[in-house]
Amino acid sequence: MVYEFIENRFVPINGIIANNRGFLYGDGFFETMLILNGRPTFWRERLLRISGTLSYLKITLNVSFNDLYQALTSVAGNEISTFQRARLSFIRSGAGKYRPEVNECDIFLQLESVDEIQFSGSPIKNFDMGKLKIPSDVAGNFKLIGKHYQVLAALEAEERNVDDLVLLNNKDEICETISGNIFALKDGQFITPNLSSGCLNGVIRNVLLENNLCIEDSMSLTDIQNSEALFSTNSISGITQLVKNGTKTVGADIVEDLKTKLNQLLLNSTLDLRGSQP
Template sequence: MVNFNGKLYSKGESILGPNNRGLKYGDALFETARFVNGTIFFWEDHYFRLMASMRILRMEIPMEFTLEFLEEEIKRTVSKNNLEDKAVRVRLTIFRNDGGMYNPVTNEVSYVIDVSPLESPYYIINDGDYEVELFKDYFVNKDMLSNLKTSNKILNVVASVYAKENGYDNCLLINTDKQVVEVINGNLFLVKDGLVKTPSLDDGCLDGIIRKKLIEIIDSITDLEVIEESISPFELQKADELFITNSITGIQPISKYRKKMYDNIVSRSLLGKLNAKARLG
């Protein structure tokens, strides 16, 4: 079942028309989150990021769009899909209502909530091979729109096709200054001699929820230091570790970039702390 503006529809039913602005113009935002045992991991962070993003895109925030209202709609959708006892991937999509061309006729919005089961209730480390390559065909812009989780993800789609065609598990995306900013589906962290680096928001990376949580965690660890700073492609092969973060996977260590092989000691140590933080909300 899919929740469209509070009404539940089967996944086979048609609910969006040909004039949907998310389809025609990418005029949409989305949040993906984990739901486990009645709890949406880091829900407040997801909610406030969504509200801030809607303001930046000049979408009208409905009066009923409180944290509690959207949380209950997510829980109701999970329940109607008989997934209350499962780990669940939740996607909440917000789009401006139909009408207009580039200039919309309204700033009012609609929402869709869809859910699907996950294998594990908590984040786990994938110890398998995970190889990445630099994607150099197109670039991430260094601006605030790049920080938002919008449906304008054609660069990520093309990079995904490139990765699949060439046998890579993921691609590193670079900005217009040729600095590494993120991967196709999340943020990037680099570890070298106890220093953990992640690109700054000014570089154009996604303002990721797990990125934010890991920065908080690392800040509390005495033998690690975290900085938000540009990462040059030349630094990649000198690093001890590279890992990816997002709200569904948590932490994904990178095992190989070109001829360089990486450890996962720090990423593995951070995973338990991330799971503990998720349980606390």
Template sequence: MVNFNGTIISSSQSFLDHGNRGLRYGDSLFETIKVVNGKINFWEPHYLRLMASMRILRMEIPMNFTMEFLSSEISDLLAANELQSSPARVRITVFRNAGGLYTPETGEISYIIESHPLDDPFYTIDQNAYEIELFKDHFTGSGLLSTLKTNNRLVNILAGVYARENGYDSCLLLNEKKEVVEAISGNLFLVKGNTIKTPPLESGALNGIMRKQLIEVIGKTDEFQLEEKPVSPFELQKADEMFITNVITGIIPVSKYRKKEYGSEVSKKLIGRLNALLRLS
């Protein structure tokens, strides 16, 4: 079952047409959210990011698009899919209504909410090997639009195909300045000594919710120093540790990049603090 504009319908039912602007032009945004036993993790940051992104794309925000309204819409869908008492992955997709060519006829929007079961309610560290490589065939832009969760993800898609064809678990994306920006499906953090570094939004890094949470967690500790600065590819093999973050998996330690192998001690410390933050919230 999915929620389309407030109506719960079968996921097998046709409800989109050929004029959909998300399909035609990528005129669309999305939020991927983790929900555990009906509780939406980091709901306020997700909601505020969605609203800010809609404003940047000049979409009209409906008057009823409040935190309470969307939370209720998510809850209704989870109940319809019998996921209200288990961990779930929820995706909210917002797209501008049909009409126009590149220039839209309206700023009004429609939305879809989907939900799928997840295995683990907590964030855990996967001890399996996780090898990455640089993706250099295409670049992501360093502008504001790259920081948004839009449906324009061709570079990520092609990087995913490259990773699969060459036996890597993920790839790192570069911007047009040859700065390392992020991974295919998450933000990047490097650890060197007691310094943890992540690419800044100015490099085109996604304004990730988990990125934001970890920056706050790291900022509250005296053990580590955080840097938001451009990352050169030459820094990757000099790092002691490297990890990727997103709201579904939490922290993914990278075990190998080319000839360099990495540990995961800092990742383990941060995942514990992240779970503690969720218990307190």
């Protein structure tokens, strides 16, 4: 179902209009989140990323975060499903070509039910190293509309008959996976690439960093080859273990312990009533 934010509420529409600036110029960004029992998970962390992306794109938000939260929970709370996937799209309004006429934005919501999230045990994906390289650019830190690198990487994974790819940047540093951040277990410590690698400034990544459950550092192919365990994160699936040929790594149990901690943080985030403001 697709909704547009109009007068402080989300109103059902037939679809996102094709002649908006997001369609014409990729002039906007999106935020994907898991909705649990009608409430968005890690809302405070998402608002920090939304605020940063608005600033980067020089887009003005003409609604309070509190009103946005209330509108989102009002719609999501009417759904029967416990687990939902929500995508908020922020598209610069108005006409113009490369130079926009205004800097306000239109907000769209796409909401769909998802299968019950696996709270015990981690999904497992077979992975390989990707051939496509990601630019080590600050733009990669944001969820901008144009995601052609990820689309091409997903097509490459399909051609090579693997579930996921670990992607390098143009400096041959480890960057991310197709749809999430990557983590390696090394000497008992989880590490994830710095934002300078061009990786996504992921919400789950930030939650793990804020709670001292991992550190960020530059990562090389050697770190992947010598890791005791590998996993990726994104907002819908949480933690997914990455393996070769379906074989669990020696650090798989440590990853499971981390997933248990993350699940508790996820549940707590939906009860944090401070979450309507960053």
